[in-house]
Amino acid sequence: MGTRLGVVVEASSTAGAGEAAENVMLEVERFERMLSTWDPESEMHAVNTAAVGSPFWPGSELALLLAEADRYSRISGGAFDARVGALVDAWDMRGSGVVPTPDMLTRALNAAGSGSISVDEHTGTVVRHDAAAWMDTGGFGKGAALRSAAQGLELAHVDRALIDLGGQLWAQGSADEPWRVSVAHPTKRRQPVVHLEIHGVSVATSGTSERFIEIDGVRRGHILDPRTGQPSRAWGSVTVVSADPVEADAVATALYVMGPQVGLAWAERQDGLHALFLQVEDGELTASWTPGMEQWLTDPPESLAPEHQSPGHRTHTHESRNHQ
Ligand code: ADP
Ligand code: MG
Secondary structure, three states: OOOOEEEEEEOOOHHHHHHHHHHHHHHHHHHHHHHOOOOOOOHHHHHHOOOOOOOEOOOHHHHHHHHHHHHHHHHOOOOOOHHHHHHHHHOOOOOOOOOOOHHHHHHHHHHHOOOOEEEEOOOOEEEEOOOOOOOOHHHOHHHHHHHHHHHHHHHOOOOEEEEEEOOEEEEEOEOOEOEEEEEEOOOOOOOEEEEEEEOOEEEEEEEOOOOEEEEOOEEEEOOEEOOOOEEOOOOEEEEEEEOOHHHHHHHHHHHHHHOHHHHHHHHHOOOOEEEEEEEEEOOEEEEEEOHHHHHOEOOOHHHOOHHHOOOOOOOOOOOOHHHO
16 A cells, blocks of 8 residues: 554553454555556456456445445545546546646546446446546545544454544544544644544545645646546645544545535534644645544634634634635
């Protein structure tokens, strides 16, 4: 997955903790082997290179996951869509970056559209309808690996655990002993601006600051808007908390594409997921969040990023976010 894995496990015995941590690593490696779009040996690679027009049967675990990803693209109105592969190619996102010609972009948009690859959740089959179409697992793969690794920890009865897979977290524990974690400033990544106390949930953040391509001096993020074919505008970051790591991962990507206004309204309509938007405009940081997010925030909303807040100007509070 091109990223780091950090595991902390607390258990009643050293051997038990070590074994549980080792199993997390093995499970993440197993998902990487299954989902990698870089490795020509992966099962995902077989899906992505299957003959155009013929049904392909991935193993049931992968088939279920692809159907799940498909569901997130439907509910997000296409803001999240793993079928972005052709657009990743058009912008050379995995190389040094290139601005596609209008012609290339039109073709890529077709090859990345909702009809370019069909996933049938009943039969578990995948059909590619365009030779340039492929599914990018980058928007939900970390969540999938985390979810499975977390299930392993539950079964191992460890007391507390924290997994950090490239910035997406899974926190296992109880309300009396939550994990304290921080959300970084969207552009000054070393600066924590929000603290959360979490247990039994995953936290995923999507933003443009860490990975980007630069074309003619303009930075373009690695998250694409599948509806327009354009890289998403750099506006800040969004952090999603959910008991389901796949949901946290996919929804964070979706909300980033939607942007802070549309994204907040959308997130408020979803059950069981909480979102925090950190927006940077002219160097000013503003935060907004769904009401449910407050159960995880350690500081009262008013004190969020106080150094950026002028007295009496409460754009940060939940109550006034509609007036922004
Ligand atoms: P990260 O993996 O860097 O934490 P995300 O979870 O937001 O960030 O996923 C971004 C990755 O998802 C991109 O690198 C790309 O592989 C893929 N991707 C880009 N745009 C979309 C999109 N609109 N929907 C689904 N996947 C996307
Ligand atoms: Mg994601």
